[in-house]
Amino acid sequence: MKTGTLIKILFLLIFLLIGCIKIKQELFSTEVQPVPLLSExxxxxxxxxxxxxxxxxxxxxxxxxxxxxxxxxxxxxxxxxxxxxxxxxxxxxxxxxxxxxxxxxxxxxxxxxxxxxxxxxxxxxxSNFIQIVTTNSDIKTLDDLRGKRVSVGTVGSGTKLMSERVLKAANLASNEMDLSALSFTQSADALRNGTIDVAFFSSGLPNPVIADLALEMEISLVPISKQIADRLHEEFEFYTFDEISSQTYEGVESTPTLAVKxxxxxxxxxxxxxxxxxxxxxxxxxxxxxxxxxxxxxxxxxxxxxxxxxxxxxxxxxxxxxxxx
Known part of the structure; x- marks a missing residue:
């Protein structure tokens, strides 16, 4: 085979190899892409x-x-x-x-x-309402969250901010629970398959994934007492004591909780x-x-x-x- 032909084949193989590497990098890259300027x-x-x-x-x-x-x-x-x-x-x-x-x-x-x-x-x-959803019938109060697997909401969410404040006001330390930071969809799926016991949602009423969950299986909402609500209102002023009506979710009783505008x-x-x-x-x-x-x-x-x-x-x-x- 002529030297010129060998060189051409070699360059072709190198070109294909570089292309494959680039494609693989694009497929498996974990780099977070920058948010574009959305007003362009x-x-x-x-x-x-x-x-x-x-x-x-x-x-x-x-x-x-x-x-x-x-x-x-x-x-x-x-x-x-x-x-x-x-x-x-x-x-x-x-x-x-x-x-x-x-x-x-x-x-x-x-x-x-x-x-x-x-x-x-x-x-x-x-207003948003704190909705503390559980599929465990033994969990009836915030105190019952000790030792349980609890989703507190994603980083950067109002759910996580409120859930952490509620847990602190209830004298529940983070090391007393197995905490995870899941989205609404992830929390609902985890409740379905039993990988968590409780999930916090800060949302308007009704929250779509909670409504779907209530139709599929028996759930309940963990109440927030007026004492804890008053404690949080005094400290942060934005929170008010409110109630989630029994008409909100299938089979779920009226539940006292916190609301925030x-x-x-x-x-x-x-x-x-x-x-x-x-x-x-x-x-x-x-x-x-x-x-x-x-x-x-x-x-x-x-x-x-x-x-x-x-x-x-x-x-x-x-x-x-x-x-x-």
Missing amino acids: KVTGNQTTLVIATGDMSGVYFPMGQAMADLFRKYDGKASGTQVTNASIQNTKLVSQKQAELGFSTVDVLALPEINKNEILALTGIY NVLLTYPDLPKQEAYQMVKTLYDHLPELQNVHPEAMEIKLAEATVGIPIDFHPGAKQFFEEIIR
Whole structure:
């Protein structure tokens, strides 16, 4: 065989080898890809309006999708949602302008790592309820969590923040339980297959995966006593004592628990008219949100600015001032 031909074959083999290595690296790489700038232009002068939501099995996600549909339908905005770990991550994404809007519980806004100068409120919305789900009939109180396998929610979520505070208020040390940080979907699956005993959910009512679980098997909710609720309210002010109705989940009795208000966030640089129009669209077409999820029934214009610990965007202020006049 001629030397020239051998060289060509050798180069071809090297080229194929490099290609295979590259493909393998792409398939098995564990590197986290950077979040793209979500406000980048998509068509002409139009920008994508992205709403940071949460777990696809929670309430933030379908509510965010419904809002995106409203903004697309009535404001002509190219809109979409981003799945996240919820409140803490959403707040950070908005403050970094990697999302135009984001859902968060108001307790997150007081955390020291949150840059309060880079976020503003558009409107207060419905409340989240702490739902402590178990398939173990022997678990009836928070004290019964000792020695149990407990999911406290994902890192960056309001669920994890609230669950850790509840456990501390109940004098339960982390080393007294086998803790895991699972998403809503992962928690529901783990309850189904018996790999955990208890899962915390901070969510609107009803939470879709809890509702499905209640139809498949017998579950119960662990109550939070008024004493613990009052202790947490005194320390953090954002939490209120409330109740999950027996009408919420199949076969589950009314259960006392904690609630915390949700807020829709944006960043200060969002144009005033754009913020104004989004809030107006949301309230003008609120029945369409209510058709998507019953929790939207709890979004009330009269309570939109109540209990929100940060400033409102100038566009939102203008809307609420016009309504009050």
